[in-house]
Amino acid sequence: MTEILSQSEEETEKAGIALANALPENVSLIALFGELGAGKTAFVRGFVSVLSPGSRVKSPTYTIVNEYVSGNKPVYHFDLYRLNGKEDVYSMGIEEYFSRGICISEWSERFEDELPARSLKVSIEKLDGSARKISIQN
Template identity: 50%
Template sequence: MKFISKSYEETINIAKDFAKNLEDGSLVTLDGDLGAGKTAFTSGLVSVLSPKTTVTSPTFTIVNEYHGGKIPVFHFDVYRLTSMDDLYDIGWNDYVNRRGIIIMEWASVVKDEIDCPYIEINIARKPEMGENVREINIDYRGENK
């Protein structure tokens, strides 16, 4: 699926609509250049899944947990990791096996080693279409998707 967002607010709304279809156990990967809108998209997702939560980028903590909804949301930023081993070191298997939804920014760092189905979201700036325009591509990867 491809969407064109012309503003921060549209990016949030696309994410909100997408979030309504997520199920417990979903893994959502987000990639795009710095400032492309990964955290904005995550904010839209979390506003539906965990409405009493303020999203902050987990760049330095690697993972933030949001427990303000029916199921927990685990928000990863793996930009600073160098391999899947780093992710295992912070408890990746525990998160995958828990009830909840995982959102992973900068997933390209470890995506080749993810061994479960996931939803891949790529966000790209489209300056030729306008300063705030983003193209958001959503693809399902793995079995049963």
């Protein structure tokens, strides 16, 4: 487990950049956990800036998935907030994306402890004020 203390949105973006630069080859899903406003999208923004430079990251709350294609591999950004549980997650066909590119999901709580193999968990916990504890399982 790697723990990073972030004091600002920019520092959370930097944590996403650092993970993208050190991403293990065999990882197909970065599973983000954390409450509303924790900073999941900020983390994704940093992550995507490395793997799909120039892409504009916006949370796919209504579309469930956004695709960013300016890098070597597509990046699929999921927001599972509106899904109800793992049946919903799997029935939207999420598994097909794992082999097509690198996936990163907000609201991974919706997997209900049924995360796919080859996923890396990243939890963002709100502390006081703008402080966040980012825990990366490795």
